[in-house]
Amino acid sequence: MAYRQAEQAAMARALDLARTPGVPTGPNPRVGCVILAPDGRVVAEGFHRGAGTPHAEVDALDRAGDLARGGTAVVTLEPCNHSGRTGPCAVALVDAGVARVVYAQSDHNPVAVGGAETLKRSGVDVEGGLMADEARTVNPVWTFAVEHGRPYVTWKFATTLDGRSAAADGTSRWVSSRPARLDTHRLRGLCDAILVGTETVLVDDPQLTVRDEHDENLPRERQLLRAVMGLRDVPADRRVRDDAADTVVLHTRDPHEALAELFARDRQHVFLEGGPTLAAAFLAADLVDEVVAYVAPMLLGAGRSAVGDLGIGTISQARHLDVTDVHVLGEGAETNVRITMVPQRRASA
């Protein structure tokens, strides 16, 4: 029993290690590992520091040396089974002589899957699922992406109180106020790709980079991938073609295809910032996972709708969303209300 308590305490510690501040999220999950001696003493700790660096188990094993022999590895994610940017952790644990492995979350990533089986086949005692729910919250976006085989999609738009994103003549400055624009850059920075349609690039010519209040010009390595989807060409003079960040043109109008291509490029969180047509296509395909709306206290009465036709003819077919957060940004003429929502899944989806 005392040993069980040691494992539980070690898992709580491993989860803290996984959440070490400053470790970048995506494309790899954040993972922590604690190695216990046969008597339950902690002999080493480790955590993963981002793609290309040693996995958590290897980091901990390196510190443990011979003390890992006959001990228990407590790790927040099922040890991987593949040689990717680094070698398979399941094999490293066996080679180190670890007798037991306790992990929290199973790894459903097709490339890494099978670590628990490999360990068992080598005679290691394996237990999965300890504090699994908590472990999933450490990497919510990564977990979503590997389980769905596509990136998580956050759709952001700015609108007037009456749902217009531009006036009748096409002008749209400033439906979103300065505080809302700064907030948008902050949210972009949490994602790893930003997606618009060719129409937005041709009409609005946005640069689609991340800037923040403190660091106006973020270095290129902290910029996210700019993705433009559609069948039209993106001329060389467009701002997304500059060298501030990488840009990919996805030659498709199909949201499924676009997301598959981005997932293949290790992208797990897409910030959808296109116009009404692109938004409608993603909503119709049930490929919007989160919605962030910046609502301006402004009326236009006419002009471009924030969302294109969803094929809804009667109120019973309306798309419903659950509100998860409401926040007021700025003040006076610069006030915007940010509403964060999650679309309700349709019964058929």
Ligand code: AOF
């Ligand atoms: C582990 N321990 O600490 C991490 C794991 O590109 P690679 O080789 O780094 O592999 C990335 C995949 O490996 C990642 O998507 C996930 O399935 C697993 N990450 N596995 O055993 C770790 N970070």
Ligand code: ZN
């Ligand atoms: Zn690994």
